[in-house]
Amino acid sequence: MKDNLKRVIVDFKKLTPEILALLVEKYPDGYDDAHIISFRNAKNELIEAVEVTTEDTKYLVKVSSTLAVTMENYDEDDYEDFDDDDPEAVQPPDEEDMED
Helix, strand or coil: CCCCCEEEEECHHHCCHHHHHHHHHHCCCCCCHHHCEEEECCCCCEEEEEEEECCCEEEEEECCHHHHHHHHCCCHHHHCCCCCCCCCCCCCCCHHHHCC
């Protein structure tokens, strides 16, 4: 069955507060290997991503250690001054957070 959803691959640099909130909601304890989808993009590069869906779009968010740490440290109050679709709002974690 075709779901007719728009499909969007999202790199961490383009992650918005809305998509981050969806990820944290769907994977409250983080994601693991069972949640990761692997596929090849148009350049034949292997991509690993986790999936979240809105009413009209299926987002495939590229997996990275940066994403995992950002999800762990998520606090919706951090994003209250930003629009839901602002890709500048979600910033990479500090290096000291990455080492934990």
